Amino acid sequence: xxxxxxxxxxxxxxxxxxxxxxxxxxxxxxxxxxxxxxxxxxxxxxxxxxxxxxxxxxxxxxxxxxxxxxxxxxxxxxxxxxxxxxxxxxxxxxxxxxxxxxxxxxxxxxxxxxxxxxxxxxxxxxxxxxxxxxxxxxxxxxxxxxxxxxxxxxxxxxxxxxxxxxxxxxxxxxxxxxxxxxxxxxxxxxxxxxxxxxxxxxxxxxxxxxxxxxxxxxxxxxxxxxxxxxxxxxxxxxxxxxxxxxxxxxxxxxxxxxxxx
Amino acid sequence: xxxxxxxxxxxxxxxxxxxxxxxxxxxxxxxxxxxxxxxxxxxxxxxxxxxxxxxxxxxxxxxxxxxxxxxxxxxxxxxxxxxxxxxxxxxxxxxxxxxxxxxxxxxxxxxxxxxxxxxxxxxxxxxxxxxxxxxxxxxxxxxxxxxxxxxxxxxxxxxxxxxxxxxxxxxxxxxxxxx
Numbered sequence: 381x382x383x384x385x386x387x388x389x390x391x392x393x394x395x396x397x398x399x400x401x402x403x404x405x406x407x408x409x410x411x412x413x414x415x416x417x418x419x420x421x422x423x424x425x426x427x428x429x430x431x432x433x434x435x436x437x438x439x440x441x442x443x444x445x446x447x448x449x450x451x452x453x454x455x456x457x458x459x460x461x462x463x464x465x466x467x468x469x470x471x472x473x474x475x476x477x478x479x480x481x482x483x484x485x486x487x488x489x490x491x492x493x494x495x496x497x498x499x500x501x502x503x504x505x506x507x508x509x510x511x512x513x514x515x516x517x518x519x520x521x522x523x524x525x526x527x528x529x530x531x532x533x534x535x536x537x538x539x540x541x542x543x544x545x546x547x548x549x550x551x552x553x554x555x556x557x558x559x560x561x562x563x564x565x566x567x568x569x570x571x572x573x574x575x576x577x578x579x580x581x582x583x584x585x586x587x588x589x590x591x592x593x594x595x596x597x598x599x600x601x602x603x604x605x606x607x608x609x610x611x612x613x614x615x616x617x618x619x620x621x622x623x624x625x626x627x628x629x630x631x632x633x634x635x636x637x638x639x640x641x
Numbered sequence: 642x643x644x645x646x647x648x649x650x651x652x653x654x655x656x657x658x659x660x661x662x663x664x665x666x667x668x669x670x671x672x673x674x675x676x677x678x679x680x681x682x683x684x685x686x687x688x689x690x691x692x693x694x695x696x697x698x699x700x701x702x703x704x705x706x707x708x709x710x711x712x713x714x715x716x717x718x719x720x721x722x723x724x725x726x727x728x729x730x731x732x733x734x735x736x737x738x739x740x741x742x743x744x745x746x747x748x749x750x751x752x753x754x755x756x757x758x759x760x761x762x763x764x765x766x767x768x769x770x771x772x773x774x775x776x777x778x779x780x781x782x783x784x785x786x787x788x789x790x791x792x793x794x795x796x797x798x799x800x801x802x803x804x805x806x807x808x809x810x811x812x813x814x815x816x817x818x819x820x
Contacts, residue, residue, distance in 0.1 A: 388779075388782070388786075389783070389791050392775055392783075392795070393794075393795075393798075395775040396772050396773070396776060396798060399771050399775065400771070400802070402771070403767050403768050403772065406742075406767075407742075407764050407768075410742055410745075411754045411755075414745070415753070415754060
């Protein structure tokens with residue numbers, strides 16, 4: 381064996397120092413990694429909390445907006461019609477009972493129509509009468525009748541609404557209503573297609589319009605309508621993916637995994 | 642936690658008392674190694690709280706004393722340093738320390754690393770046993786071949802590492818006290 385003049389004790393000292401440095405570095409790197417992890421988790425938690433708060437805020441705001449709208453509807457339509465009725469009765473002319481009768485009937489019919497309109501808006505009676513798909517079709521028809529927007533509803537999912545509870549049906553109905561509202565207000569579209577698809581795990585609702593679409597930046601800055609959609613979907617545990625670029629229409633896929641939610 | 646504190650406090654007291662004998666009395670070191678090993682493994686059993694690890698540690702707590710006793714009867718003289726068992730003990734303890742860190746899930750409890758008392762204690766243990774491993778392994782060689790001054794240099798280094806370990810233990814206890 382080759383003899384060496386190395387001092388074994390110096391080498392031993394190096395070994396002890398080396399291991400000491402390794403251990404200390406290991407612990408320091410570990411602490412740094414743990415702190416980073418902790419900070420990341422805190423960030424995510426804060427973001428989630430802020431998002432939840434925003435959703436809650438939206439729920440409260442939309443409740444207020446709804447109340448305001450009902451109040452306005454009652455005041456403007458029903459209130460005005462009833463005032464008209466009062467004036468008509470006050471100005472009752474004994475010589476023209478037929479015209480008085482007709483006037484009163486017209487006003488009362490208007491009140492009935494207005495009240496029905498308001499109550500339908502509050503709770504879409506269509507769901508109970510025609511089922512979920514029927515109610516959606518009815519809503520689309522009324523949209524088509526009132527404007528230049530064409531709507532096509534296609535159901536490839538069979539009788540899936542019978543497997544959903546009332547809350548889920550109502551939430552999905554409101555989401556579709558909100559999407560249609562957005563399309564009418566902002567998209568400048570002429571055609572909307574709503575498809576219901578089904579697989580073993582659940583259903584997918586695909587909503588498409590041929591309007592101006594939305595840019596990624598405006599996707600991040602969500603309006604109240606969209607936050608409403610998000611909060612309704614999160615309540616029924618549904619997920620969604622938006623696929624839209626400016627100028628290419630708007631497309632959203634809503635995924636509901638368990639039909640029993 | 643109180644039980645763990647008591648156990649660790651006992652470890653400290655016994656190590657200090659026996660440490661004062663260690664310089665003059667080598668046979669005590671043979672027994673001290675066993676007691677220290679048992680206490681540290683008990684600490685890890687409580688700190689990790691994993692059934693399989695606890696079982697494994699019980700086995701080691703049985704096998705190691707047997708190996709240690711066989712060592713001073715048949716292999717190394719009781720008046721020499723017990724470099725084999727002490728190195729084995731150090732390696733085992735290093736293994737437990739590393740396992741503790743790999744198994745550490747502090748981030749999930751939303752607790753900062755420094756606020757967990759066990760982290761300080763395991764760090765102290767890892768620094769001492771990791772750095773002193775070579776000192777343990779070469780202790781007989783040092784005793785026989787090194788000059789007195791070299792021998793003392795290493796003894797001082799070892800004492801410094803012990804001090805570092807106890808300082809880290811102290812920080813751990815302070816955090817444990819505040820909890």
